[in-house]
Amino acid sequence: MANTNNQLTIYNSYAFGTLTQEDVQTVHQTIAKDCNESQFRLFMGVAKAADANPLIGEIYPTVYQGKLTWQFGIDYHIRKAKEMDGYMGYDVQVIHENDEFEYSMERAEDGRYYLSIEKYKGGFPLGKPIGGYAMAYKEGFMPFSVLMDIEEVEHYKRSAIGMQKTMWTNNFKDMFKKHMVKRALKAAFGLRFDDGDGEQGEGPAPYNPYERKDITPEADAVAVAEKEKPPLQGNGEEPAVNLLDQARSDMKRKFSQLGITDPADMQSYILKHANPKGSKPTLPELKGLLKIMDMHIAEKAAQEQANDELPV
Template identity: 35%
Template sequence: MGNKETQIQAVDINQIQAIGEFGIAELMAMKESIAKKLSIPQFNLFMYQMNRMGLDPSLGHGVPILYGQDVNIRIEYEGWKSLAQKSDGYKGIYSNAIREEDEFSAETDDDGVLTKVNWKPGKPPRGKVVGSYAVAKREGHKDVIVLCDMDEFEKYAKKNPGFWKLDNGGIDPDMAKKFAATRAVKAQFDVTQVVEGNMMALNSGDGDQTAGPVRRDITAEVTEHSKPLQPEPTVVDDATKTKALKEQMKQNYAKLGITEMEDKEKHMNEFCKVKGETPTIAEITAYLKIMEMQIQEKQAAESADDELPI
């Protein structure tokens, strides 16, 4: 029975398409973390879309959202920023949350277009967030300045209060900053056209298909580690699973901003309950689920909640 299950697993894994520079372990880890609900064909399409747009899911640039059988892509702020950084003339994006005790004023031209902001943070405690602004700079172009107020925040806070609201009922300053920054990026750079153009090209079957996913027979790679026809496939297959899980741990630490070995060990000691000398697959899997919840909370706070249909 174990041989049959291992062979089926190898066949399923072999449907994953190699895209970009991702290795099989990385693709398997992403499939089991940010794309658990997607079928392998849906996951392949998601990765193809992201690759066409020059975005990297492992860096938090975007996540798949499943609606029935339809898969949407939610481009996160880091994704929009990455596209902007690749644009000609990129000079930076700056944003701040405006609080009750801050000094703030804005100047406009004759057409009512924002041309300058004057912001000075107040003395702590600065009070609750009342707005935010962002400036997107580009060589050869006028600065794009975006100013957001509470009416805009509240519209989204009503839909997702857990993401937008702090314990004291105020707006999360990080969400306010990302919200304004995303709008400034879209207004200053041609990123929206790039994303929508790639979407339309793929959906219509146009574009350079050679730049898309490449089917790769990875049976040899899988069986090299799992040996599905050998007498002890389960033991060897555990090594493959453990390798993929540890690779996912590395990616999760990066997403959580944990870079120092001492901090990684501290985090694991706190959230990974190990009974023996080394963690089992079940213990690592449980730890990864906790990390994924923490990542989702972190990304939700940074998300501009933009979704694009596949």
């Protein structure tokens, strides 16, 4: 009994929201039973900073090979999206090999492209899952879409983390839907919280919705700066570098980092994010595009590093 009282004293500073000291102890004895004391205190600190309730599956820990990781559940993503202005729900669908499915890229009035489902017709037998899509709806915007091939998530079935492998194997379609919805909601509402691990040290700062940086004024500033200096720069000894060629080279390199290699996919990406006024992006448009690509590369790297979309 004395040991229990000591634990409750330690846990007391981590009680938050509607969680009582007993609730926090329950978390430690159930979903966080594999955590040692320091790992548990860190996990509860992360949950508190993110305003995520572990009792209802909004965040959960796992310890693999002595290393703590934490993951945010689908309910947390949905709640945070609902707290943002303009939330109008989402749709998600798994596509099977016997379905009739067609999609296209449509251009909105603002010049940006969005995914349009042209035809979806299913029946029994369904056949094997081959892909899927999720759409998040935000007032005043075209749908934010995620379209995925099944091969993009097959690696979860081979995960070294037992729970992850089990859930993705036994509940594959449910897990696949949640995975797509998370990505769509993040894209639509700029949700900037990520799964993580205890090696991050002090844990995350208190949660704040991501505010996307407006790149337009910066792009305009670049355009003015370029007009004030020669288009070619060099030191007289080394070959001069054309700024537009350099930007195009950077764009190709970043496409490779994003895993976008098909020319048609590249063109769609450019049209969507650079919104060029002409047939080819100008230098200011490319500068803005490169910054957006950096954002997407960072998001892709975080997802690959985590690689731990555990059950929710």
